[in-house]
Structure formats: C-alpha cells, structure tokens
Amino acid sequence: MATLLVRGGRVVDPSQDIDRVDDVLVRDGLVVMVGHSGTQPVGRVDETIDASGLIVTPGLIDMHVHLREPGREEDETIETGTRAALAGGFTSVACIPNTEPPIDTQAAVEFIHQKAARADTCNVFVVACASKNREGKELAEIGQLVEAGAVAFSDDGAPVYDAELMRRVFEYCRMFDKPFLAHEEVLELTAGGVMHEGIVSLVLGLKGMPAAGEEVMIGRDIALAEATDGRLHVMHVSTAGGVALIRAAKARGARVTAEACPHHFTLTDECLRGFDSNFKMSPPLRTATDVEAIIEGIVDGTIDCIATDHAPHALEKKMLELDRAPFGIVGLETAIGLSLTRLVVPGRISWPRLVEAMSTLPARILGVNRGTLRPGSVADITLIDPEMFWRVDAKTFASKSINSPFHGWTLQGRAVATIVAGRVKYRLREPALV
Amino acid sequence: MATAAFAQEVVSADWTHRHLLDLERLTPAEIRLLLDTAAQFKEATAGCRQKLGVLAGTTVVTLFFENSTRTRTSFSLAARRLGADVLDFSASGSSLSKGESFIDTARNLEAMGINAVVVRHQTPGTPHLLAQRLSVGVINAGDGPHEHPTQGLLDIFSIRERLGDLNGVTVGLVGDIAHSRTARSNLWGLIKLGAKVILCGPPTLVTDRWRELGVEVSHDLDAILPRCDVLNLLRIQFERQNTRPFPSVREYAHLYAMTRERLKRAKKELLILAPGPINRGVEVTAEVADCPQSLILDQVTNGLAVRMGVLWLTCGPRDSVGTAGGLS
Numbered sequence: 001m002a003t004l005l006v007r008g009g010r011v012v013d014p015s016q017d018i019d020r021v022d023d024v025l026v027r028d029g030l031v032v033m034v035g036h037s038g039t040q041p042v043g044r045v046d047e048t049i050d051a052s053g054l055i056v057t058p059g060l061i062d063m064h065v066h067l068r069e070p071g072r073e074e075d076e077t078i079e080t081g082t083r084a085a086l087a088g089g090f091t092s093v094a095c096i097p098n099t100e101p102p103i104d105t106q107a108a109v110e111f112i113h114q115k116a117a118r119a120d121t122c123n124v125f126v127v128a129c130a131s132k133n134r135e136g137k138e139l140a141e142i143g144q145l146v147e148a149g150a151v152a153f154s155d156d157g158a159p160v161y162d163a164e165l166m167r168r169v170f171e172y173c174r175m176f177d178k179p180f181l182a183h184e185e186v187l188e189l190t191a192g193g194v195m196h197e198g199i200v201s202l203v204l205g206l207k208g209m210p211a212a213g214e215e216v217m218i219g220r221d222i223a224l225a226e227a228t229d230g231r232l233h234v235m236h237v238s239t240a241g242g243v244a245l246i247r248a249a250k251a252r253g254a255r256v257t258a259e260a261c262p263h264h265f266t267l268t269d270e271c272l273r274g275f276d277s278n279f280k281m282s283p284p285l286r287t288a289t290d291v292e293a294i295i296e297g298i299v300d301g302t303i304d305c306i307a308t309d310h311a312p313h314a315l316e317k318k319m320l321e322l323d324r325a326p327f328g329i330v331g332l333e334t335a336i337g338l339s340l341t342r343l344v345v346p347g348r349i350s351w352p353r354l355v356e357a358m359s360t361l362p363a364r365i366l367g368v369n370r371g372t373l374r375p376g377s378v379a380d381i382t383l384i385d386p387e388m389f390w391r392v393d394a395k396t397f398a399s400k401s402i403n404s405p406f407h408g409w410t411l412q413g414r415a416v417a418t419i420v421a422g423r424v425k426y427r428l429r430e431p432a433l434v
Numbered sequence: 435m436a437t438a439a440f441a442q443e444v445v446s447a448d449w450t451h452r453h454l455l456d457l458e459r460l461t462p463a464e465i466r467l468l469l470d471t472a473a474q475f476k477e478a479t480a481g482c483r484q485k486l487g488v489l490a491g492t493t494v495v496t497l498f499f500e501n502s503t504r505t506r507t508s509f510s511l512a513a514r515r516l517g518a519d520v521l522d523f524s525a526s527g528s529s530l531s532k533g534e535s536f537i538d539t540a541r542n543l544e545a546m547g548i549n550a551v552v553v554r555h556q557t558p559g560t561p562h563l564l565a566q567r568l569s570v571g572v573i574n575a576g577d578g579p580h581e582h583p584t585q586g587l588l589d590i591f592s593i594r595e596r597l598g599d600l601n602g603v604t605v606g607l608v609g610d611i612a613h614s615r616t617a618r619s620n621l622w623g624l625i626k627l628g629a630k631v632i633l634c635g636p637p638t639l640v641t642d643r644w645r646e647l648g649v650e651v652s653h654d655l656d657a658i659l660p661r662c663d664v665l666n667l668l669r670i671q672f673e674r675q676n677t678r679p680f681p682s683v684r685e686y687a688h689l690y691a692m693t694r695e696r697l698k699r700a701k702k703e704l705l706i707l708a709p710g711p712i713n714r715g716v717e718v719t720a721e722v723a724d725c726p727q728s729l730i731l732d733q734v735t736n737g738l739a740v741r742m743g744v745l746w747l748t749c750g751p752r753d754s755v756g757t758a759g760g761l762s
Contacts, residue, residue, distance in 0.1 A: 191676055199646045203458070205558040205579030205618060275559025319537060321557035 002046040003027045004422055005037055006381060009051025013058055014356040015372035024056055026379040029422035034373050051383055054416065057355045058373050059091025059380025061362035062332060064235060064259060064307035069115065071100025076312040076400045078112065082121035084399035086426035088332040089415025091380035092123035092370055097134065098157035104129035104140045109148035122420055125151045125368055130169045130180060136161050139168055146176045151366045154181035156235060159217055161187070166221065170230025179231040179257070179365055182221050185282070189213035194322050196269040196284040204272060206322065209284050211239040218242050222249045222256060233365055234258040236309050238283035240293030247302040257365050259307040262331060262338035265294045267405065277318045277325035278405040281311065299349055304361045308335050312401030330399050334392055336384060337411030345412055383417040390414050449747045453565045453572045456581040457622040465626055469591050472743035479515060482738040490517035492749055493548045497540060499525040499555040504710055505575050509552045512741035521548070540564050550749040571748040579613045579674065586619025588740040589707055590627065592729045593664055595736070596705055601628035604661055608634045608690060609668035609717055613675065616709045617668055621649065632658050635690060638679035655690050659700050666707040667692055667717040683716055692718045697725070705729055
C-alpha cells in the first residue's frame, strides 16, 4: 500500500499530549510517526497533503448515530449515513440498535458489518441491544453479541425500564467490560410531551417533558451502576441537574461517563416558538441555564464526549403537526462547526479538549483501537479548517435526510479531508461560501 | 356605495396582518382595533341580527380537525352575515382519515380559490404552520391548549361593554388553566389592555411558573374573590388530561365552583363569564350561571360581532375601498 504524508498542520493528539505544528507519516494504513519529515528519512512518499493552516487530529468518532438500516431506509442507510459521517469529519461511528428489527442477534451485527464493508466509507462500530428485541424484558445474548463485535449495549430510544433488568445488564456487561449506554427518561413524566416543560411550553400550550423526567432516571442508573460496579454511559445529557448528578457520581469514583449533543449546548426551548418540528428531539431543548451547565460540564470533564445523536427522518415525516412529528435531528455534518463556534472560538475549551471529547474519549469508552496517532495505530485522521466560515445548506447534506434546525446558519470550522486507514475518503470540494 | 362607505368608516387604524393566529403577538393598539371593529359591526347589524354585504364574493372555509359546535357555527354565521360564501370542511369523512397530511388538505382547499381558512386543530401551532405555507388568510379558531384568539377577544369585548375601560380591572381566570386556550388568549389580551390578571386553581392545573410572566397565581379562590371585578370560569377539559389533576369532581367543585355562597362574598358588581360549554355544578352552579351578573349569553352574541370584525380585517378588500394605510 501507499505512503501518505500530511505535512505542516497543527497536530492535536491528546492521547500523546501532542499539540504542535508537525507532519504525520502514514504507510500501509498505519501511522508511522508524528514528526518533522525534513529531518528524518521518510522514504518514498506517494501522496502529500499540504495541511498548513489546518488542524490535524486522530479521526473523530461519533458514538451516537442512528443509521436506520435495517428497516427505515427511507430515512438513512448505512451507506448514506457513513458518507454523512465522512463529510462531517468522522472516521468512525457507533450505530445505535433501535432499527427494525433491532440489533439483538449475531446475524444482525454481521449484517451491519457487511453493509459497512460494502459501503467502504468509515468504520462502523455496533452498539447492540441490552434486552432481547429491545423490549426491556430479558437480557439480550450479550456474550455472543460481544463475540460478533458489539462494542457497547443500549436500548436507546427508550430506557431499560425494569430496575431489576437494569441491574442485571450492569452485572452481566461487567464480565465483558462493556458499557451500557443509557437513554434516561421516566416515561410517565414525559408521556405526550413534545418539548421541555417550562414557561415556553406553558405559553405555547404544548405538553412538556420536565427536566426531572431525565434526572430521576440518571439518578436511578447511577445508583445501580455503583451498586454493581457496572459501567454507565449517560447519553445526550440535557439538564443542569443531570450534569450535577454525574459530577457527584464521578467524584465518588463511580464508573460513569457521559456525552452531550451539539444542539443541547447551542439551542434552547425558545426555538419552539415557531412550532418547527426540526427543533423537536428527545431529550428536548432545555433552557439557557441548562445550556450553560452542559458547557461547564464539557469544560470540566464531567461530560466526557460530544456525540451527535444523528437521527434522520424523511422530510414528509417531519412535515406533520408538532405532536405527530418524530423526535430527532441530523447532526453529523454540523458537529464540528457547532463545537468550534460554540466552544472553541469563544475560548470555553481548548483544541486538545475538543479532540479528546470527539476522538480520544469516545475510543476509550467504546474500547476501540482508535482515537490516537501513536506509531503503529490505524491511520484514521481528520483535517479541519478552523478558520473557514460556511453556510449550512441541508440540501447539500450527504445524509439522506435534511431535518436540521441549523439550515441557513453560518458556522466556523469544517472538515476538509477525512482519512480512514490511510486512504483519503472525503475531501471538501466546494469553496467556503458565506 | 354603502359598503364602501361603511368599510371606510370601520377601518380607522392600521391593520397589517393577513392572519389572526394568536393574541400574544398583537400590540395593544391592534387588539383595540379588533374590539372597536367588532363594536361597529355589532351596531351596524343591529346586535348581530342583520346582514351586510361587505364580504360578498369572498369564500371562507372552516377547516376543523377537532369537534366544535358553537365556534364553528359562530364563524359560519358571522361570515354569512357579511355576505361571504362559507364552506365547512371536517376532518372526519374526508381524505384526512385516509392519511392525507393537514398541509396537503389545506393546500387543496386553497387551490379551489378560497380567501380565508378558519382552522381548529388539536395541536398547538398548526394554524401557524398553515399560515407559513398558504397564501390565503388563516384565522385560528383554537389550536389545542395554545390560543383561541376570537374567544379571548369576545370575553374581553363582553367585559368592555359593561365596564368600559379594562385598565386596572382585576380579572380572575379560574380553573383548568393548564389545558385552556381560552385562558391563554384572555391572559394576553387582558395584560395588553392594562387589566390585572389572577390565575386561580389547584397547583396541578395552575402552576406557579406563570408568575414568570408577571401575573398573580393563587390556589385559593376564596382568598382572591373579594378583589375580583370579573371572574372567568374555565371549563375543566377532562378530554385533554392524561392523569386526573384532582381527586374528584366533588372536591374540585367544593374548592373552586362559583356558588351562591361565594357570590355573596364577592363584589356586588362582580361579572361572571364562562366560555361554553359549561359543566354546570363543576365550574359554576346553575343558579349562578343564570344570575344577572352572568355574561354567558352576551358572550355568545358578542362572539358573532368579534368574528365579523376579524373576518373583515383579515379578508376584507385590501385596496378597493380607499383604506389608506389600512388593509395591506
């Protein structure tokens, strides 16, 4: 295979404490070194990418993506979803098993792997169901799913409601050192809800989903994880109270990690005033206080990673009355721009912290050998132009769906090249237009 | 021409909207204009009994996705009194039950050359979404628990008829505030016209969070009763409640029903409103509903006046009647 030299970029790799202008040499799909190519013998180079002015990071990993296949190919397929990932600068995604049928068998895991191999785009790591048929009644065949390659377990879309089964999942997953990815929601408190319960929902007459509906379940799952020494990863944290619970649990030494989504640190429930279903997601957009708490959680590491909860829905499904439209928005192609614009540009977090949140820690939580540019590791690399201003145009998304509330927004920062195992899988073609 | 002369007389201030979606986003001047216009129509039609031809040639569709008798009848009659053609379109028995989306349904009606849609829907914001996508006027006749602007206007119209100015008047909105679009439209209209609003009911139906808007919240009707000039008794919307917000109807009535005993402890000139349909014995006892201070039947007549005014302002002629700076 070929030799690729990524020259002169600012290499940010928190796994090795690297943050300096340097070259990255890749041979046969593996990283050879991060070092100055002018002073060391690099041999024959087949392709050189001039990365001056760009940020060079270990390939970004989105650990919360709904690829919809099998069952809802009208919304997204493994191929279109992973192409969207590449366009967003992600070299790996973890796909969530709430498909139809759900991913709860070895055959289903293999199906995903085969489809991903055929698409030949980015890495797809499979999150499998924690319960059979995602029904929350019996444990799924977790051991065999691990053998098939599942990296984590989740019934996302819904919580594991039975507390006894939840305890069993934590206990059983310990045997394989796999995390449980939790969708935290008390369904009685959110029944019929379409947005955050607060003064805005009150004024609009829309059924609210109270913050307590998320926090009560986070509290339960932390208690169960601590009781079993299980690994809990709290998905899409959206409330200040949730951040506080996780912070306290981490301080006690509980094996708890967490993620937040770009929309939850960018938008508030005020956005619902136009009744646009592209602002409807679960957990819902909260208040400005919650947004600030999420950002503080990312700053101090209470929230380990940034994940998109990429949730594509075909246009006709979102063009319904607010209570009939499904929850969720696409996120892969706006994640870098939003994270930079909201977190890095205003100086809330550093570049190394951002790369940690979008690559190093997702790799560590999922236990996959990615998220680093150490010599010998798989050469997944993302090149980001941190100065590029660009206008989000959902119609140009690689994703099959366009349900983004950020359509028309101007963002700073965009992936310009995405390299998977040493091969350039995506290059931004269009010039930045603002 | 009588029609043109009347139109010129009625349109006296700026009305720039093609739609009437809610009262929250209207200015006090716009609300006064709506009320003044309604008053002029009430007078010109001899108390809403006679017909005017001012909207001849206009077609108004009532598009109701949720059951209604009185609001729909009131809108239909108001449109006919103005000479408009009226088409009633119901969700049941139409292509909606075959899975057509509400937007497609409305677009199909629009393609038939109508001028305005009066829409009722169980989901908040649906009239707003239609207004974005249709080129004809949209009038909200109730969107879930969000707003019911003509109901709010007619309640305020009825109070104003008796008291004149609303500035400084204390109005208690009592009952199922959580599920009441009438409460929200009243709230905005009353605040904008300078009234003092007290929301009253059990905490499960009247959350303290309303205080964020600067209104008073009380859970004790007897405590606020002596201060109120007007009480608007809102219907308990059993059909919208997922879980029972109070232990029994008996207990609710005990705490919040307007009874003769409570009436004795109120101001003598207290006015009582109740947007129908009322549950006699729950929000208000029969004798209070029929007492001289009750405006319940005034509300029905004034509903016609308000809806005539709204239809005129939203779909009346825009340039042919010399309404300088008026209807655009």
